[in-house]
Amino acid sequence: MSWWQFPCRKTQLWLDVTLSCGQSFRWRQDAGSGEWRSCLPGSLCVWRLKQTVDAVLYKLESPSEKESILLEESARQTLFDYFNFDVDLESLYTEWQRADRNFAEQSARLKGVRMLRQDPTETLFSFICSSNNNIERISGMVEKLCVTYGEYILEFDGRQYYTFPVPHVLAAEGVEDKLRKLGFGYRAKYIHQTAKVLASKPDGWLDELRKAPYREAHAELLTLPGVGAKVADCICLMSLDKMDAIPVDTHMWQIAARDYKLKVTNKSLTTKVYNEIGDHFRKLFGQYAGWAHSVLFSADFKKFQSIQVERNKIESNVHVEDSPVHQEEVEANLVTSKSAAAKRKRII
Incomplete structure (x- = not known):
């Protein structure tokens, strides 16, 4: 072919x-x-x-x-x-560069950072794995989920490929214990519990959140075990069409304080601080603020800084x-x- x-x-x-x-x-x-x-x-x-x-x-x-x-x-x-x-990502970059000098500087060396529109179920479980984790380890956990509970597709170039597991499979008895043995730690409990919640919901419940307003979808996601504000925003932005969702972790908090001089008096990332940071970027970048946030987040990665x-x-x-x-x-x-x-x- x-x-x-x-x-x-x-x-x-x-x-x-x-x-x-x-x-x-x-x-x-x-x-x-x-x-x-x-x-x-x-x-x-x-x-x-x-x-x-x-x-x-x-x-x-x-x-x-x-x-x-x-x-x-x-x-x-x-x-x-x-x-x-x-x-049109180029037009958005132009708008953001005009609105913000820091964005103009950071984006000059990092073009083409585009948001994906992913499957909500895969995104949900992937980001439950992201808690206190790095990209390499998250990728390893997601791979284990697929190999252990997904459907075999084929072997290509020496590597076996599997589908992402469906919720009712992850909701079965024994899944939590198995995932703990595979190195998922406390995340095993959240994956199993969330899978059981999804399995009890009407078919398509998660996908239907694409039609809900951002705040409503975010609130619904917070009812799932292992889903906090940041994970909920990742799911909203990367799979539920909420383009102004701003996932805020300690890394983004540091960017807000360092590059945007946001004076945050709290020593921890409280709900109040979280919302203040998100609102600041939404006001600055507008409807696609989540996309702009992703550019700034990526530009701060060491592996991209020399590009x-x-x-x-x-x-x-x-x-x-x-x-x-x-x-x-x-x-x-x-x-x-x-x-x-x-x-x-x-x-x-």
Whole structure:
């Protein structure tokens, strides 16, 4: 099966940053090819992505070649939805740079940090794992969840791939004890208890929160075991379409105090302090404040601080001409995103 592609500048999406900045924990970058690989809900296949200066290339690996070809018909739609391609990120960067000098300085070297639109169930359990944790360990825990309780898909390039487990499987007896033995610690209890709550809810309850106002959705999430304000905001921002949700942890608290001179008298991140920081960034950056927050959060990572980006000169190991799909074929096959909000500007 050939690589397919769609036009996309790195200033609209930079895969290497977006897929490794702590939004999603299932993507792995192959050291040899540089391509990114993962599984997405709704398809029993492995997604392979790589990027050029002005395009994203993708390929599907599935148990049968015939199924891969059939999946191609809906693959673009899936990627458009997953990467929120109905949002013009370049325009947002311009707005934020005009509104805030610090953002202008930080974003100058870190273009293309785009928010993902992930599956709410996967996002919920992934961020329960994030409590007092780092990206590497969270990724390891999420992988263990999939290997232990997910459905086997296939083996590709020496690695086995699984679906993310469904709540009723995680709600079964013995799950908590098993997860503790696997190194989840106290998070095992929260995963098991939350799974039982979800299993008792009407089908689609979590997904329906996409339609609820931000404050309502946030409050509903706080009723789940192991979900505090920050985790609830991560779920809201990264899977429930709440673009102004601001996840605040001690790292973001430090950024607020250091770069924005927010005078916080409390010595701990209380509810009052949490809301003050979120409200400050919402007032500063507007409707997509959560996206701007993610850029600032990522820019403060040590692994990204040495990155220097020039708009039209970004090194790449892959070239568009290497793809068997010609540009006119790509344009002819682009699928209009039915889920796009009418008020947002399409960028692809």
